[in-house]
Amino acid sequence: MVLAWGIYALKVVWGGPKVGDEELKSVREALMEGWISGSFRSPYVGQLEKEFAETVNVKYAIAVCNGTCALIASLLSLKHLFGELTISLPTWTFISTYTAAKLIGREIHLVDSLKSTFNINYNKIDVSDTNVIMPVDVGGVPCDYNEIRDLRKIVLADSAEALGAEYNGTKLGGIADITCFSFHATKVVTCGEGGVITTNNSKYAKIIRQIINQGYREGRRVEYIHEIEGYNFRLNSLSSALALAQLRKLNEHLKHRRGIARIYQDICSCPSVERQLVPLDRTSGHFVFTILVQAEKREKIVKNLLDEDIEVRVWRPVHLQPFFKDKENHPVAEELYRRNIQLPITNTISEEQAKYVAEKVKKHLK
Numbered sequence: 001m002v003l004a005w006g007i008y009a010l011k012v013v014w015g016g017p018k019v020g021d022e023e024l025k026s027v028r029e030a031l032m033e034g035w036i037s038g039s040f041r042s043p044y045v046g047q048l049e050k051e052f053a054e055t056v057n058v059k060y061a062i063a064v065c066n067g068t069c070a071l072i073a074s075l076l077s078l079k080h081l082f083g084e085l086t087i088s089l090p091t092w093t094f095i096s097t098y099t100a101a102k103l104i105g106r107e108i109h110l111v112d113s114l115k116s117t118f119n120i121n122y123n124k125i126d127v128s129d130t131n132v133i134m135p136v137d138v139g140g141v142p143c144d145y146n147e148i149r150d151l152r153k154i155v156l157a158d159s160a161e162a163l164g165a166e167y168n169g170t171k172l173g174g175i176a177d178i179t180c181f182s183f184h185a186t187k188v189v190t191c192g193e194g195g196v197i198t199t200n201n202s203k204y205a206k207i208i209r210q211i212i213n214q215g216y217r218e219g220r221r222v223e224y225i226h227e228i229e230g231y232n233f234r235l236n237s238l239s240s241a242l243a244l245a246q247l248r249k250l251n252e253h254l255k256h257r258r259g260i261a262r263i264y265q266d267i268c269s270c271p272s273v274e275r276q277l278v279p280l281d282r283t284s285g286h287f288v289f290t291i292l293v294q295a296e297k298r299e300k301i302v303k304n305l306l307d308e309d310i311e312v313r314v315w316r317p318v319h320l321q322p323f324f325k326d327k328e329n330h331p332v333a334e335e336l337y338r339r340n341i342q343l344p345i346t347n348t349i350s351e352e353q354a355k356y357v358a359e360k361v362k363k364h365l366k
Contacts, residue, residue, distance in 0.1 A: 012357055014311040015186030018253070018347035023245040030241035038065075038234025040213060048240040049196070051247055056163075056173030058198045060205035063235040063243075064212055067160040067182030067195040071100035071134075073233050074156050074178045074197055077207040078132060079104055080228060082154070089134035089158075090120040091317040092333045097136055097158045098318045105132070110319055112330035116277045118290070119143040121332070127151050137162035137172065139342075140188075140285030141278050145175045156180070160195070161287035163188050164254045168281050173198040178208075183243050188253045188285055188347065191243035194235050253347045257286035260345045263354040264289045270365050272297075274339075288342045290315070293365065295338040301364045302341060310357055313342040 026044075035042050045063055053061035064070045079085055084106040089097055091110040101108050111124045118138040125133060133151065135143040136158040142165050148155055157176035159165070165172050173179050178201075183194035199205050207228070210216060215230030235243075261284070268275045274292040278284045293301055298314075305312050317333040318324060343357055 012310045012344050012349065012353050013346070014313055014342070014344045016346050016348050017185050017190045017192075019242075019246075022248070023242050026241040026245040027238055030237050035237035035241075038063075038232075038236045038240075040209075040234075042237040042240065044237045044240040044244060045235060048235075048244045048247065051244065052196050053198065055247060055250065056171045056179075056198060058174040058179075059200045060198065060202070061173075062197045062205065062208055062212065063240060064195045064197060064233045065235050065239075066193045067158075067180060067184060068096040068100055069212070069231075069233040070160075070180035070182070070195040070197045071096065071156075071158060072103060073208050073211045073231075074180055074204075075100060075104035075132075076211050077178075077204055078154060078156065080207055080211070081203070082131065085132050086130050087132045087134055088125045088130040090136050090138075090333075091319045091328070091330050092118055092120075092138060092315070092336060093136040093158065093318065094160070095318060095321065097134060101134060110328060110330065113138075113332045113336060115332050115335070117141050117143075117279065118276050118336060120148075122147045122151065125151060127153065132156055134158055135176070136160075137165060137285070139276055139290055140165050140287040141276060142167040142172055142282045142284075144279075149175075160184075161187070162285040164250055165285040166283045174200050177201060178204055183239075183246075186287075186346070188257065188287065189243060189246040189250055191235075191239040191246065194239050194243055254285065256347060257345055259351065260349055260354045261286050261289055263351060263358055264291075264343055264345070267291060267358050267361050267365075270362060272365060286345055288313075289345045290340050290342050291361070292336065292339040293341060295335075297365075298339055298341065301361070304364045305341075305357075305360060308360055310360060311344055315340050315342060 049061045086107045087101045087105040088109040092113040132154045140162045155176040157179040159172045160182035179198045181196045211230045212233035215226035215228040319328040
């Protein structure tokens with residue numbers, strides 16, 4: 001179904017990339033120069049890592065094939081250095097945060113959310129039985145890292161949705177011990193798939209780089225020497241070339257998303273609606289714009305929006321996923337689940353489309 005907006009056809013999708021001549025030129029150059037694989041010698045991989053590190057002001061940035069592998073490689077590095085991992089992470093997260101931890105960790109503890117920011121409730125973390133905390137910057141809103149760092153555990157941040165976001169004036173990437181970002185097609189910077197791991201710790205960086213590259217010894221190789229067990233989590237050169245062109249548009253994309261978020265904030269003037277809050281000491285990467293409606297009306301509102309060709313999403317916490325067998329009680333996350341609707345906010349959505357979405361949501365709220 002395609003809706004009419006004035007004389008124009010309108011369809012509003014939840015996520016989608018914005019690709020222009022710069023991206024095409026960058027990928028074509030890499031292809032014509034013969035840089036295709038994820039070789040550590042690739043100038044495109046190296047330049048992406050260099051500019052990413054500069055963008056988020058960290059010492060080390062390591063490109064990987066996707067955000068999930070970023071989490072897995074980071075956890076493997078911590079296990080290599082510190083032994084068995086007992087990990088605390090939020091139940092209100094995309095499933096890969098949990099599955100990556102479950103794959104590597106000895107024990108996983110799910111933690112409830114804060115109602116205000118939807119982020120992990122640091123007061124609920126059992127520090128006596130945790131050596132790694134994996135906070136998630138939900139929807140692009142940074143966690144309260146001062147409170148989390150005060151728990152004095154290793155912090156591995158899942159910032160897949162929060163590239164460009166800031167906490168106390170500092171860009172995410174170097175606040176946690178290790179931070180993982182995603183370049184998925186829905187993200188503010190994309191190359192289809194892909195990701196980056198950042199850290200200021202040289203020991204972490206060295207081990208992670210070996211893990212993503214089959215455990216090879218650093219430097220030019222003649223003999224196949226694998227100092228540690230590793231895997232192929234490298235990002236290829238063509239994807240790196242695409243991500244590099246996208247990264248140079250980060251501020252442009254963030255500015256656009258902030259404008260769309262301001263339009264959606266008008267919806268929240270309705271007394272029956274709440275939204276994810278962005279505290280004054282933080283800025284959001286605006287990966288999504290989530291509203292909370294009355295639980296008994298949520299399904300009908302979602303259906304009406306989909307029928308009008310406005311694509312929205314509904315988030316479900318880990319402990320309520322069909323495969324999750326243990327009975328757990330996380331009341332805030334469960335309330336968020338009953339009430340949340342994620343509105344489309346992309347690099348390509350127009351202000352006209354966003355206003356249309358806002359008008360339709362307000363109409364159905366009534």
